[in-house]
Every structure is written in C-alpha cells, then in structure tokens.
Amino acid sequence: MAIGTNMFTQYETIGLREDLIDVISNISPVDTWFQSSIGSGVAKQKYHEWQTDALASPAANKQVEGNQWTATAITPTVRTGNYCQILGKAFLIAESQEDASKAGRSSEVNYQKANKLKELANDIEYALIVNSATASGASGTARQLEGLAGWITTNVTTGTGTANEVLTETMLTDNLQLIWAAGGKPSNALMGAFQKRKIDAFTTNTRNINAEQKKLVGTISVYESAFGIVSLRLHHIMQSTLAGYVIILGDLGLWKKAWYRPLKWLKLPYTGFGEFWAAEAELTLESRQEKGSGMITGLTTS
Numbered sequence: 001m002a003i004g005t006n007m008f009t010q011y012e013t014i015g016l017r018e019d020l021i022d023v024i025s026n027i028s029p030v031d032t033w034f035q036s037s038i039g040s041g042v043a044k045q046k047y048h049e050w051q052t053d054a055l056a057s058p059a060a061n062k063q064v065e066g067n068q069w070t071a072t073a074i075t076p077t078v079r080t081g082n083y084c085q086i087l088g089k090a091f092l093i094a095e096s097q098e099d100a101s102k103a104g105r106s107s108e109v110n111y112q113k114a115n116k117l118k119e120l121a122n123d124i125e126y127a128l129i130v131n132s133a134t135a136s137g138a139s140g141t142a143r144q145l146e147g148l149a150g151w152i153t154t155n156v157t158t159g160t161g162t163a164n165e166v167l168t169e170t171m172l173t174d175n176l177q178l179i180w181a182a183g184g185k186p187s188n189a190l191m192g193a194f195q196k197r198k199i200d201a202f203t204t205n206t207r208n209i210n211a212e213q214k215k216l217v218g219t220i221s222v223y224e225s226a227f228g229i230v231s232l233r234l235h236h237i238m239q240s241t242l243a244g245y246v247i248i249l250g251d252l253g254l255w256k257k258a259w260y261r262p263l264k265w266l267k268l269p270y271t272g273f274g275e276f277w278a279a280e281a282e283l284t285l286e287s288r289q290e291k292g293s294g295m296i297t298g299l300t301t302s
Contacts, residue, residue, distance in 0.1 A: 030118045031236040032125045035257055041286060043258040048284045049081035082284040083134050084260040085145040087123050089116040090278035098275060109275055120279050128285050130241050148247055151287040155179050155294030164300040167198040173225055175248055175294045180227040184250035184292035188231050191246045192239030194301050199232060243301040250292035259283045
C-alpha cells in the first residue's frame, strides 16, 4: 500500500520518547552452595592452623590374666594449616551518574553494591573449591588459600589413569568405597552438567513414567550406594572450571570457612567527582580431615 501524500511518519519525527522499561534483567549464576553449607569459624593470624588425629587400626586384642601392663606408643596429632586470602571488589561512580534519572534503579551506587557482593560471593566460592595450592604471599604477591581441589589427596580416583576418561558407575562406586574405608560418610557430590548427564545415564538407574502426567523422569538427584546416600549437586563453578572433576564430600562438618576479616564495605577517599567503594574480605578453608572426602579427576568433558 502506498504512503499517503505528505504523511508525517515516525521516521521523520523529532522528540519521540524512548520506550525503556524500568527493569534490568540479569541471569548470571550466583552459585555459593559450598560456602553456604559449611560452618564458619574465626582465624586470628594470616596462617590459620588446626590439628587432626586418627585412631589406631583395629587389631587382634587379647590379654593374659594377671599380665603386667605395657604402654603402647602414642602417635602425636598432626598440625596443619592454610593461609588466609584477601578478596575484594571495587567500583567508582561519577556523582553525575548517581544523581541522574535512571531506568531500573534509583541509586547507581546501591545497584552496583548489590552486584559486586554477588560477584565477590562467587569469587569466594571459586577459591574454596578450585584453588589447588596455598601460597604464603610476599611483598607484592597475594596470599592464596587452598581449596577442595588441593586439599583432597587421599581418596582420588582416575579410573585406569587414561586422560579424558569417561565417567563410569564403577569409578563412582570405587571412590565412594575409598571414602568409606577411610572412615568417611559420603553425602554430597559436586559436578558440572556433563558429568551429571553421565550419572543420569548409568544403566542401573530406574526410569519412572507418570501415566497421568505423561512425564518421563530422565534424571536422578540422589545416588544410593552400598557406602551411603549421595546427593548429586550441579554447580556452575564445577561446570566452568572443574568440568573434568567430580568432588565427593563426606560430613560437611569436616570443612569450615574461617574468617580473618569478615566482609565489609569501605568508602574510599573522594576522587574525581565520584564515589569510590570497595568490598573486602579475608578468609581461609579449614580441612578438619580430608580423608572424609574424595575426588574423581581426568574425566572427559565433551
């Protein structure tokens, strides 16, 4: 259809108001299951220490009536520790931006504070899970805490040791058996999406169809083995960084986060007609007994 002669259209109009809704959408994942599930303690030095102990292995024990007692040797406790790591986020907002009329938020400072706290929580979760070694730090060098990937060393399964191996049910139950034999009680397994799908496909899993809802259940959230009932937990950080791992945790009381300096906001010195803010925290991870957990490594991710 032809446009009428001399019709004034939107394409020529000056001064149309923009159509911007007062909502900001953000689906970036915030995944802090581990730090939220373990207890908290207090660190009083940058190097935080604790002790672990173990009982003697069971053995035949029979005593002669009237025998003179002989003391057995006592094995001392093991002293171990982890360095506290400083984590922080900072942002600078121009005063003009703070005072401007904005869509989706009234205060740019408060909006960015909320975002940075979520980012910092993700970074803390990353350190507690992914960090594979501790570092004492030095002048100009940051300290680093050791996370789950570094602490778990006793109960590690790699199948036949082949690189990029496919996760099998045998590998999973082998690791659960190692944890159980060491005295642990496996209860939670952290993994990315690819490894979760491999577990969903185990041939021993039962698939149920709800006839009324016409619904096929093709996934499992709990794996019941001879060595305990394990909750299977998808974790975004495992997916992005440790996609070739499955971390199996025993009693969560064996892991604690110890705060040297709890999270706080700092209003930094005024600069360049803007508000300067920083969120800062310092903490470490206590591994009360790493033998209570396990890990499967070297798995294929595609």
